[in-house]
Amino acid sequence: MTKTAITPTRAENYPEWYQQVISAADLAENSAVRGCMVIKPWGYAIWELIQADLDKRFKKTGHVNAYFPLLIPLSHLEKEAEHVEGFAKECAVVTHHRLVPDGKGGLKPDGELEEPFVIRPTSETIIGESFSKWVKSYRDLPLLINxxxxxxxxxxxxxxxxxxxEFLWQEGHTVHATDTEAVAETIQMLGVYADFVQDVLAMPVIKGEKPCFERFPGAVNTYCIEAMMQDCKALQAGTSHFLGQNFAKASNIQFQNKSGEMETAWTTSWGVSTRMIGGLIMTxxxxxxxxxxxxxxxYQIVIQPIYRNDEQRDTVINYCNSLKQDLESQLFAGNEIRVHIDDRDIQGGAKSxxxxxxxVPLRLEVGMRDVENNAVMLSRRDDVGNKNSIAKSDLINGAVKILTKMQTSLFAKAxxxxxxxxTAISSIDEFNKFFAGDKNVDRGFAVAYAVDEVGIEEFIKPLKVTARCIPLANNDVAGACIFTGKPASHKMVFAKAY
RNA sequence: CGGGGCGUAGCGCAGUCUGGUUAGCGCACUUGUUUUGGGAACAAGGGGUCGUGAGUUCGAAUCCCACCGCCCCGACCA
Structure with a gap:
């Protein structure tokens, strides 16, 4: 294949390629509102699948869904000092509650609010308000809300x-009687995210803890899953926070323990967003x-009927319908295979x-020849340009196997x-060389001994590199911090990031 | 908020410097005919407050002034 469907290619201009993929796949478009996008049906369908799968996993781990207000009274946000500091710079504020004619044919805001509202940047504070009322006794715990x-x-x-x-996400908020239970919840949900992202989105991730200077504002510990995109930049695909008693104190979430004493509770929060779709695209x-x-x-399979007249159409469409039914009766990853017949009257090549x-993973072309031979023409998305005739029965019996194989091979490739x-890095010199130099060379993840101290930021910031995480797995090692020379009890992952 | 660029049909652009018929091109769209197994061809059509406002002029997409919006680059971030 000499011509690619997307220009520029990844190698030519990665950011522009990314935009073009979104546009060509009709996932989303820019809206009239600055900084906000319209998620189009194909993009939203992906989000719905993400929601459905994650929601099942949340329910399985004992969580239930609820909904809290979009608007947060300013005074609520002010309660947790670090939290305010973290989000103050990026809050949209609602100050009025009505519009009146401005005398020039337009409208102007009127009715100034006594206390402004902030449009939620996250909901710890407004949910804390409710939780303080819901939690009275150790019997109310744990409280597991999403x-x-x-x-x-x-x-x-x-x-x-x-x-x-504006973006769509899910935010879990839980309350626990003890710190160990809350920490366990934080780690459990990180695991739920990692399993989902790896099994369903086929994106390999590193589970880790954020260094202290990358923590969520107000958290005691922040955990994350980090993925690598095809331009070698890191993308945080999900986070889980152990909030200690910081928010419980700020919102007064207390409970009476078994001995009748009042205790401050321990909380967690965790979230993933539509950002994962960006990661999916770039992986x-x-x-x-x-x-x-x-x-x-x-759609896992799209069937394209091919015919020349009404008579052929009847035959071909009937064949496609029964093929669709047979495929839908197969279960892939616990769900019916999602099949779509595209009978739009447009040119075959353009449609393909x-x-x-x-x-779409699999495309089937079905014409008179296939009907006669009881076969279909099969094309795979991971092998664009080739198509093979396959017996109808073989396809029906083999579809699940093919889809499973595609799923695992995409993961393996990534x-x-x-x-x-x-790359393992063992000195600050190597570190600088790894990230400096030719901007167009992709460098990936650097792994090095480093202490978890604010001080190391000054070594990495000038290179526009970020400390992504302290990996949780196989990291009980010790060595000298490449920046400070101090003993470090773990390695850290560094990368340029989104 | 600094530095640069751009607003002309749904999308992408030419025209602006040097003012002058009815504002044009490609793609997309509509209709028809022929096509159709890997991005079809021909023909005929539809679609425009030239970002907004004020000015110069016999005449403004084009020149002047103001404003608005968007994009790119920097400082912040899931």
Missing amino acids: QWANVMRWEMRTRMFLRTS HSDDNGLVLPPRIAP WEWIKKG ESFRNERM
């Missing part, structure tokens, strides 16, 4: 899915557009490319891509 919501953070520079002013897609792992594809760019770009 909310699916939109939030707003006034960002300076936005990028579709990766960073928009698997190629120069022909979006590539979707089968488990997250809104549309589904390629949308990332995993080896990442592993090849993780």
